[in-house]
Amino acid sequence: MRHIISLLMENEAGALSRVAGLFSARGYNIESLTVAPTEDETLSRMTIVTRGSDDVIEQITKQLNKLIDVVKVVDLSEAGHLERELMLVKVRAEGELREEMKRMSDIFRGRIVDVTEKTYIIELTGPGHKLDAFLEALDKGAILETVRTGASGIGRGDRILKI
């Protein structure tokens, strides 16, 4: 099962490598991992998307909690949460494609953020499956380059991850 785990950790040199090292040393899989400081600059917040049986996910959260730099861990997928990812796609925008790409971007509520004679860069945010769907919908030959941030997640309503 796919899980999205969110954690707060001390914003210290090496903290990220402890988490990444834990996943590789114990053979857990990482689909994506994002990290940045929070409004409290002594803390970083990380979102990890992983897959595993319930037993494996239980071990992952326990092992994460065991890291000395980690302050709090929640498995967001246990209850209501939002998940967003940002993608930038550089596409061909010549001839027929110029109109076609604009139209696709509009349908998916993307924004064209860079324009040259031959290319557009389209910015798109949303849950990962929406970004996947956008890429699927495009003509493969039109895609020049893509970059994605990986998912960020947050609990809905009263679910607050803070110390």
Added chain:
Amino acid sequence: MELTGAEIVVRCLAEEGVEFVFGYPGGAVLNIYDEVFKQDKFKHVLVRHEQAAVHAADGYARATGRTGVALVTSGPGATNAVTGIATAYMDSIPLVVISGQVPTAVIGMDAFQEVDMVGITRPCVKHNFLVKDVKDIAETLKKAFYIASTGRPGPVVVDIPKDVTQLKTEFAYPKKVTMRSYNPVIKGHTGQIKRAAQMILEAKRPMIYTGGGVVLSNAAEELTRFTRLLGFPLTSTLMGLGGYPGSDPQFTGMLGMHGTYEANMAMQHCDVLIAIGARFDDRVIGNPEHFFQEGRRIIHIDIDPASIAKRVKVDVPIVGNVKDVLAEMTKLILASKETPDPAALKTWWTQIELWRSRDCMKYDRNSDLIKPQYVVEKMHEVTRGEAYVTSDVGQHQMWAAQYYKFDQPRRWINSGGLGTMGFGLPAAMGVQFAHPDAAVACITGEGSIQMNIQELATCKQFNLPLKIILLNNRYLGMVRQWQEFFYGNRYAESYMDALPDFAKLAESYGHVGMKIEKPEDVEGALKEAFGPELKERLVFMNFITDRTENVCPMIPAGKGLSEMILV
């Protein structure tokens, strides 16, 4: 007053009440060594290899329960220490290892003797630090000792660049630390403890399974009271030996790959299993699928939540310090009007006695060759079971565990988790420093002892009267045994040729050497070595043993507890 970083390091160690620092100097730690020279609060022990420094600190920690301290230089000094650190990590031993680092300005430049110590040790420490500012040294060391010794203990590395030891700042050692990200649980959940107590009272075929956590949390007394009160059978892992008296009839012996038949059968067939400070590792329960038993309920007490439900599903998990949880559970059981069904318990004991009557630890007592088991048994007799015994890794380690009946905790000191050959001798040094008047023995093999034999010089320098019991089978015996059982007798590289004359070798280091070749000489030699005449001397006893002897019984790797090979 402002102090240099090096002065601060030394002052912090003194503030922590450190008695011994095991170490080896080098460029990056010269400032620290200069301060070590000027102080008299702790003793520095110069070893002959950094691996030995860490094992010695580890032996000291295991024998006392206090945090061991090692000091090594950057680069090769640091990498030599890594095996020792990983050894301590696997067995949850509290250590603080201070390593020198190249100056901050050249970190990352592939400077002379630079290694990324924090990176290298990350997977085998409880935590580690690189101290980049002299102002952080005191607080970092305080945290290091706190982290190493609390919760599930473990080694902490503090890497200090050379320039940081030179710079000056005001020194104040923090009285205490609090860390928002680290708050180990001590007391168990009361509701869970109640549930466990109820399950225990209803048990018909109970079994207590204990591990190193009992020793680490100093819970031997609580465990003994709990077990005697209930009259339940008990088994222990390799790491837990001595947590409950080994000569007590309720003790069914060690379990696991080389455990007793009765302990393994009772583990498999009990209806309530009480796991205490143990982690169901692969050398203990074998394959978790074979271990599974319909209808058996499991209570698991451990300070580390990640150890619970890692390899087997449990019915009542209790996260907490074993000592506190056992005390609370005993109180509940004493207060209860119920007691476990005496008739059922009697039937269960009858079954266990039946298993026990297979006498799975028997060996040939009439052999013309020295049987290694006999040496350990005799040694137990001669030392009245009171020695501190360290071991290396291999067959001799298992025989030591099986035949030396440890009645007290912290007497049996071995590398269980990592299985590090070369651990025994330096660990014994640490033990002897902690207990200068005690009998300290190292049971070893001719393969293992050669992995840190240089420490005989350290023993001479510090007059450590260790007794080294070499069970010399001219083989890497444990490897040879696996090759005999599972590789069609193809003994690939498991022989030991060109052995030194160990007695002479020991003598050349200034110690007493003995060679014992006949069974009838074993007892006399041991009595002499442990006797008053040689009390002040290190005695190296080279026992030429039956080279074909195997450790029995045995559960082949990947099999279940009821699939033992018996003799």
